Amino acid sequence: MPDDKIIELKNIRKICGDKKILDIDNFAVSKNKFNFIIGGNGSGKTSLLNILCLVDQDYQGQLYYKGQKINEDQQNLKLRRKFSVIWQDPYLYRGDVFYNIALPLKLRDINQNLISKKVKEMAARLEIQDLLEQSAHTLSGGEKQKTSIARALITEPEILFVDEATTNLDEESIQFFNSHFADLVTDEMTVVMVSHDRRQIKRLADYITLLQRGKVKTSKAVDNFNFQLFGAGIEAPIAEIV
Amino acid sequence: MDYYTDAIFRAFELIITLDSEVIQIVTTSLKISISSTFIASIISIPLAIVIARNKFKTKKFINIILNTLLSLPTVVVGIFVYSLISRQGIIGELDLLFTPTGIIFGQVLLIIPLITALIRNVIFSMDEKLYKTAVSMGASRRQKFKLLISEARYGIIGAVIAGFGRVLGEIGVSMMIGGNIKGVTRTITTAMSLETNKGRFAFALALGIILLSLSFLINLITYYLQEGKNYARR
Numbered sequence: 001m002p003d004d005k006i007i008e009l010k011n012i013r014k015i016c017g018d019k020k021i022l023d024i025d026n027f028a029v030s031k032n033k034f035n036f037i038i039g040g041n042g043s044g045k046t047s048l049l050n051i052l053c054l055v056d057q058d059y060q061g062q063l064y065y066k067g068q069k070i071n072e073d074q075q076n077l078k079l080r081r082k083f084s085v086i087w088q089d090p091y092l093y094r095g096d097v098f099y100n101i102a103l104p105l106k107l108r109d110i111n112q113n114l115i116s117k118k119v120k121e122m123a124a125r126l127e128i129q130d131l132l133e134q135s136a137h138t139l140s141g142g143e144k145q146k147t148s149i150a151r152a153l154i155t156e157p158e159i160l161f162v163d164e165a166t167t168n169l170d171e172e173s174i175q176f177f178n179s180h181f182a183d184l185v186t187d188e189m190t191v192v193m194v195s196h197d198r199r200q201i202k203r204l205a206d207y208i209t210l211l212q213r214g215k216v217k218t219s220k221a222v223d224n225f226n227f228q229l230f231g232a233g234i235e236a237p238i239a240e241i242v
Numbered sequence: 243m244d245y246y247t248d249a250i251f252r253a254f255e256l257i258i259t260l261d262s263e264v265i266q267i268v269t270t271s272l273k274i275s276i277s278s279t280f281i282a283s284i285i286s287i288p289l290a291i292v293i294a295r296n297k298f299k300t301k302k303f304i305n306i307i308l309n310t311l312l313s314l315p316t317v318v319v320g321i322f323v324y325s326l327i328s329r330q331g332i333i334g335e336l337d338l339l340f341t342p343t344g345i346i347f348g349q350v351l352l353i354i355p356l357i358t359a360l361i362r363n364v365i366f367s368m369d370e371k372l373y374k375t376a377v378s379m380g381a382s383r384r385q386k387f388k389l390l391i392s393e394a395r396y397g398i399i400g401a402v403i404a405g406f407g408r409v410l411g412e413i414g415v416s417m418m419i420g421g422n423i424k425g426v427t428r429t430i431t432t433a434m435s436l437e438t439n440k441g442r443f444a445f446a447l448a449l450g451i452i453l454l455s456l457s458f459l460i461n462l463i464t465y466y467l468q469e470g471k472n473y474a475r476r
Binding site for chain 2: 050053054055077080081083084085087089090091093094103104107108151155161
């Protein structure tokens with residue numbers, strides 16, 4: 001990859017019981033780009049994302065952030081606060097939508113007035129301003145995901161991780177996500193996205209990494225990517241993507 | 243039949259007129275029970291989280307011990323604590339025997355396993371995504387703990403209330419450690435036992451009605467916290 005590498009993985013091995021989940025010699029995330037991770041079910045996409053976003057620290061190997069090795073024994077709080085994650089099936093905490101969107105800022109001890117201003121702005125961008133006082137546990141799937149997107153973006157993360165964010169959504173919500181997502185992400189943001197959605201890949205990808213049985217089969221810029229390889233578990237027919 | 247109706251009538255009269263002896267016994271009981279529940283909760287909540295969330299070699303063994311202690315008879319705790327705080331006991335010099343502090347000590351030991359086991363189950367059944375999301379939002383270790391407590395609060399309150407109900411209604415520890423001293427260590431249950439033996443059935447019945455009402459109130463609060471009409475909205 002010709003661009004700056006913001007995160008690099010070397011010799012990553014993750015084993016669950018007797019099964020090798022990940023076996024990656026080299027993997028890099030390009031700065032300020034949309035980095036897609038694709039692959040079939042059980043190829044290790046989410047496991048890789050969990051390691052990249054520092055949620056999973058139970059693995060062997062080395063992780064580098066801007067060339068500096070990250071010690072997996074440490075909490076890495078400072079670094080974790082530069083990242084945000086949008087999960088496939090988001091967990092919303094007890095309380096209303098406002099509380100959930102504001103939570104990452106509260107954890108960073110941000111001033112209450114600023115929190116209130118930012119939450120309202122972010123809710124308006126995601127068209128959920130009318131839901132702010134609603135209990136998070138009464139939301140529909142699409143509304144939950146919008147809330148979780150707002151929660152992830154409110155900290156203006158340096159790296160945004162997205163784990164199959166549209167898999168459980170209805171068509172209307174998927175369309176909203178696909179048409180608004182690129183506008184919500186700033187130019188300074190690096191995005192690492194696990195996705196099955198051919199429209200997202202077609203529209204957003206700068207780099208694509210294909211995983212197969214826990215290994216990197218190929219990792220290339222979208223223009224050089226051999227879409228014939230999509231046969232390895234991705235739902236999109238080749239002709240529709242290229 | 244008159245025996246019963248007279249006793250019930252007299253019991254309600256004692257309650258309605260706020261009989262000073264009844265009030266004193268109920269106050270002593272509540273003070274001791276609230277203190278022991280508070281102390282046991284402070285110990286049990288972090289202990290339950292450690293047991294539920296951490297992997298360690300003796301975890302299975304500790305869980306078996308914890309489950310065994312759930313059905314611990316109060317008299318067994320009474321004998322054990324008595325052996326510790328009596329004059330010849332390891333901590334005999336603290337003079338805890340026949341004091342409210344002695345009862346609180348015994349009751350704390352009695353309900354730690356109960357509150358710990360109930361909270362352990364609550365924490366254990368919580369969605370794993372809660373922790374993952376907290377980490378991904380940038381929560382520190384302390385903030386993760388606070389978020390966990392906040393998410394599990396209804397279950398934790400339910401466990402604490404169950405512990406309170408257990409100590410409020412127990413007699414073994416109170417009788418053996420407290421000695422049923424009037425105005426000092428006489429609780430609802432020990433007084434009921436004594437007054438019945440003395441033939442003051444109406445007085446014992448009045449205390450029984452109060453104990454039952456408190457128990458009903460505890461269960462009502464627990465129900466509304468865990469199953470109430472707003473449950474789905476939380």
